[in-house]
Amino acid sequence: MIRALPTLAAALLAVVATFATTGRADAQTRSYAASLTGGSGLSIGNGPQTAVLARTPVFLDASLRTMRSDEPSVSYGGSLRVEVDGRVGIGGVIRAELVHPLGPVGFRAGIGVPFFFAPYVLLGVEGSLTVRWPATTPIAATASLLVDAYFAGSDLPRNSALFMANGALGVDFLF
């Protein structure tokens, strides 16, 4: 898993480069959004005979995403994720979303790669569904449902995987 860290770092750099280069080139047709959310939920893992349920540690997400004006239905971005409940873990999520406004509410469905790199390593996949209300104002409230499946990393016990279903609430800023 340590060998995967350079690949993850390269992926993060690619996301940052997308913001740094295409942002300047398409400044008139690209919009950005940032959000701050916090959440928790349910974790399911391997027990001695059956699956075991536990509460997911509270986490905080600081997200940044970008959308093109001529393709507003697709957004790309990432999050810095920090676990602050019972331990301090630092990680992130690289995410792509489909955006669909529905009346006063905006819906975003996304897929991503969540990971933690300090002090423990976790790697998984994530599906998300986010509701933004109101849909188009500069500041809005958000509610998200996040489904994560972690399958690799030093934080997983041997021969086990971890499934999470989390909810998150926060604030979204369009600029």
Place this chain on the structure above:
Amino acid sequence: MRVGLVTALFAALAGTLSACTPDACLRESDCAAGFTCTAAACVPNPVDAGPEDGSALDAAVDAGPRDAGAMDAGSSDAGGSDAGDTDAGSSDAGP
């Protein structure tokens, strides 16, 4: 209606949390230092086993043949595997 749906979803999630096992661990970071998560329980990290030929006391006796006489003279539980050293020690320790 949408607000009610979202509220119901979060209420269902909160209700499910009541079925959680409070002391279970699912990740290594759920356990304190020196413990590892095994079968959803934090257990002490395994300690290295002693030498295969016996206890540490026997190992200390076996490791120092020059000291065998002095150690065996004071020891009341020299093992059978130390018979050779015991005999050597007895010859050294005897009057």
